[in-house]
Amino acid sequence: MGDGACVRLVGVAENLLMRGALAFLTLLLAAYVAGFLMFVNEVAKPPMPPAPADGVVALTGGPLRLEAAAALLEKKTAKRLLITGVAASATKEDLKHRVHGRSRFDCCADLGFFATDTHSNAEETADWAREHNYKSLIIVTTNYHMPRSLAEFSALMPGVRLEPWPVPSQGVDVAQWWRNPHTILLLNGEYLKYLASLVMTRMGA
Numbered sequence: 001m002g003d004g005a006c007v008r009l010v011g012v013a014e015n016l017l018m019r020g021a022l023a024f025l026t027l028l029l030a031a032y033v034a035g036f037l038m039f040v041n042e043v044a045k046p047p048m049p050p051a052p053a054d055g056v057v058a059l060t061g062g063p064l065r066l067e068a069a070a071a072l073l074e075k076k077t078a079k080r081l082l083i084t085g086v087a088a089s090a091t092k093e094d095l096k097h098r099v100h101g102r103s104r105f106d107c108c109a110d111l112g113f114f115a116t117d118t119h120s121n122a123e124e125t126a127d128w129a130r131e132h133n134y135k136s137l138i139i140v141t142t143n144y145h146m147p148r149s150l151a152e153f154s155a156l157m158p159g160v161r162l163e164p165w166p167v168p169s170q171g172v173d174v175a176q177w178w179r180n181p182h183t184i185l186l187l188n189g190e191y192l193k194y195l196a197s198l199v200m201t202r203m204g205a
Helices: 003-043 063-074 092-099 103-108 118-132 143-156 174-179 181-204
Strands: 055-059 080-084 109-112 136-142 161-167
Touching (some): 003 143, 055 118, 063 080, 063 092, 063 103, 063 136, 063 161, 080 118, 092 103, 109 118, 136 143
Parallel strands (some): 055 080, 080 109
16 A cells, blocks of 8 residues: 555544544534523423422522521421521521511521532531431522532432422523523533532432
């Protein structure tokens, strides 16, 4: 085989390799976009009212989360409330005033100061659930944060029934997400974190 034929074979091989890599990247991008659209569609769905549970857990990060959780406690949808990820400077009286808590907040609300992210929220909640021997929990967080929260919580509490109660985030319209560049970036970032949490929880299983 002459040098010219060898050069042509190498060129063909390189061309096939580049085409294969391009096809793979195209499929990967298509899968990512499809997954992102499914993710956004899920978080934009109107929530179903949660079934009664042993406890209700609010993840700090927005006033609507805490108000929604406190309302469930006052309605006796759950026996106790855990607010996880509370700042060290916060007090129970401050939070009660902020979330419009009433009599049941005094007796049946617990504050968790350990958590600093979603994973440690799950750890703090798992300890609290074991302490009270709870087998069902209502999880309250923002709608776009709910899939990642459920992934983290279910990994640490496989025997606990989790009832999602997603609340809207102020200034974030997930139903019209494509109209706002900030919302697109926010949801894309949360989707990446959700995928990462799925990988990490599978690896830790």
